[in-house]
Amino acid sequence: MGQLLVMPKLGLTMTEGTIVEWFKKEGEEVKKGEKLFAVETSKLTNEVEAPASGVLRKIIHKDGKLAVLEPVGILAGADEDISDLLKKAGSSENLEAEKKVEKQEKPKIEKEEEKNTGKRIKASPKAKRLAKELGVDLSNVEGTGPGGAISIEDVENYQPEEETKVKTSPTAEKVAENLGVDINKIEKSERIMKDDVVGYKNFEMLKEMADPVETREKMTNMRSVISERMSQSQQTSAAVHYNLSVDTREMKRL
Structure with a gap:
């Protein structure tokens, strides 16, 4: 039986959490006890396990901060009707319209796929419709x-x-892979050799040292709480410094 996956309450004082990662994709089979997604709180990051076996039919929130018990996904059987669960989760906009479009276009899309490839490709109606819009050959897509x-x-x-298109020696390809160098960025009309890859890597390192790039990253919930508590400590507690003198002359003689 299908069920809503919600933001778990992982502590008595927890009111919200942040989804930082999903370990499963939509349409992927899940076994009971397998980790589904990671939730970050003000204290630590927890891995939430699947409460039952089934298929992850819908990811309602891929990431972001959510209140406790707010729906984040739907776990159900592969062919189970989840329209009621979508309505409960507030994700049922245009649900009936989508069903109607899928019903009308499914035979047409399947017929075209069979005509082009000579065999029936197992894909959802939405996937087939999007592939047609993007000009993607589904026979080349791994499901x-x-x-x-x-x-x-x-x-x-x-x-x-x-x-x-770049001609490269086998040794140069291996060195480039180990150093994380994109061979296509090396400009050379002749065959690229190992020394060319090493030289390019050294040039990039020197360039970064000469012109450092400032990067900013979003603060995690945990770091945000730590920063807030340290700031409060500076404002509400007296700063104390303790100095201690030690005679080390005997140590120097050793």
């Missing part, structure tokens, strides 16, 4: 859904393979 079915996320994440 991550139940039974290898192609989901809409698979189509969105699909990137056609591009052939590398």
Whole structure:
């Protein structure tokens, strides 16, 4: 039976949490006890486990700060109707319209896929519709859904393979992989060798040292609380300094 996944209450004083990562994708099978998503609170980060086995049919909130017990996803059977759960979660906008469109376009899309590839491709109607809009050949897309079915996320994440036009020696390719160098950025008309890769890496390192780039990262909940408490401590507590003198002359003789 399908169920809503909610933001868990992980402590007596917890009122909200932040989803920082999902370990499963929509349409992926989940076993009871497997970790589903990570929640960050003001004190630590917790991994939330699946309360039952099934399929992660819907991720309502991929990330962000949410109140305790607010719906974050839906866990149900692969073919189970989740319209009632979507309504409870407040994600039922245009649900009936989408069902009507899927019902009308499904036979048409499947017929075109069979005509183009000679075989039926297992994919959701939304995925097929998006693939048609983007001009993506579903026969080249690897499905991550139940039974290898192609989901809409698979189509969105699909990137056609591009052939590398740069002539490179096998040793240079291996060195580039170890150093994290993109060979396509090395400008050279002749064959790229190992020394070219090392030289490019050294040049990039010197460039970063000469012109450092300032980066800013969003503060986590934990760091935010630590900063707030330290600031309060400075404002409400007297600063105390303790000095101690130690005779180390005997130590110096050793």
